[in-house]
Amino acid sequence: MDVDTIRESFDRVEEKQKQYASRSQEIIDQLIKEIELAITKLQDGNLDQSAVLAQLKAQIDEITPVAQFEGCQKELNLAIAKYTKLLEKTFHSDNSKAYRDVEMDTATINEIIASHFYRQGQFEIGDRFSSEAQVSESDILKSPFLEMHSILQAMRQSHDLGPALAWVTKNREKLVRYGSSLELKLHELQFIEMLKAGKKGDALKYARAHLSPWANEHQAEIQKVFACLLWENRLDQSPYGDLSSPSQWKELESELVRQFCGLMGQSHESPLAVTVAAGAEGLPTLLKLASVMQAKKQEWQEMKQLPVPLDLPKEYQFHSVFVCPVLREQGSEENPPMLMPCGHVLSRQSILKLSKNSTRSFKCPYCPQEGTVAQCRQLYF
Incomplete structure (x- = not known):
């Protein structure tokens, strides 16, 4: 439904x-x-x-x-x-039917929860949870997010880009290595804010000092920013009105969070929030599966993989999934995808069946070429 x-x-x-x-x-x-x-x-x-x-x-x-x-x-x-x-x-009141008892590392789960609170800027709750759950690395988790939120707070409350610029300057080499242009975008926004405040002279000096070094690699963008000088008091009516839009701050905040978390080796979105959201998306299918399996007196929770596809939106898909075109089964560690000499890919079980358990060569189901099991190579996604 x-x-x-x-x-x-x-x-x-x-x-x-x-x-x-x-x-x-x-x-x-x-x-x-x-x-x-x-x-x-x-x-x-x-x-x-x-x-x-x-x-x-x-x-x-x-x-x-x-x-x-x-x-x-x-x-x-x-x-x-x-x-x-x-x-x-449509909505089942008893969601426990979709529960699967999986052994998890409690300490790791507690770290994920504490990290979620710190990531969201809920430091008091994070501290209380870390204390009660005895999270050993709470200070390590808290410190970088505390710095990130202090930068975001300065941007949101007073449009102060100083802390953000200080952070990108400190991490310039790492950001350049990742191909980031965050520093340029921050300088551009600072330049625009000076123009909006009527400080044309200061804006020009700032542009020469901080934007000119980027001219070779970002010539078109720099020219567009400098052209804003001609529209000093009417930027919102100019062809470059989007540069002075309030949405620029929101976009830059999102970009800073993405880059900040990237340098920490973490995703820009909370893993806990993504997991809960993805679980909510898949819950109806799991509940329906549980009802069908219960009617057939079968236990789905003991299966290594689901017997039905769990279609999730693209934002919840983080790795490729292989489904054998012959057996119509999803690949697994026991049944991985195998590359045949002709370039087509089948699951290991399919190849074993075609080769009669490696006793003879076999023909590819999709082309005339023949091969042997020894010639097939496992693919890693």
Whole structure:
């Protein structure tokens, strides 16, 4: 069940509710109109009050407000009931069925959790957790993230690029080795901020000192930055308005986090957050698998690999996966991909079956060339 189906069901409930509200208001308005008309007639002393009230009762009976309200309410209740059943069918309240008891290193898990808190800038929580969980390397984990967040705080609160520039200067050789242009981007943003503050002379001096050395490798970019001098008081109206956009700060913050974590040998995203998010994506498939296997009285948790594909978005795919085109099975340590002499790739089990357990040469299923098991080489992804 996908999100679109749930959204469509919710939209139907919302539409029914709007129709119910609209129809109810029409009925109420109609009743008010008849009552006001009856009051006007009663205020006229020439009309028989009993006849007026009898006529009002007849008009209300003809409108049948209770029956109409009940009809609209019934349609709305039916739509809500279907939506509720869909939610119950889609979202399982008992997620423990997807739990797999895997032995893990508790100390490593605690380090990952502590690192997550420090990475998010939640240093008090990280310190408390590290103390209670007895994380031995808490200071080693905390120190670099403390520096990173102090740099980010200066950028966010006061648009101060000083700490960031000091950090890139200190790590210039490493950043250049990684092909980073973060230092140039920081100098460009500093130059733009000077122009926006009306300090054209200071901006020109700054550009000559800090941007000119980059001119040979980034000529077009440097020329674009220098051209901003012609639009000193109206940068937002210039062809280079994107350079003065507030989004530049957000992009530069993200780039700094990426480079900072890269030099630490860590991913720019929290491994714990990515793991939880990927688990949430795969949870419906795992729950469905658990239900099917339970109905067949089979235990899926003892399998070395899942019998069904677990399709995750590209942001959660970090390495290549090989699926044998013959057996349609995913590669594993026991059944790795093997490169045949012709260049095609099959799993080891496929090759063993084709060669009758290495007793004879075999023909490739995808081309006329023949080979032997000894000629095949294992591939490492």
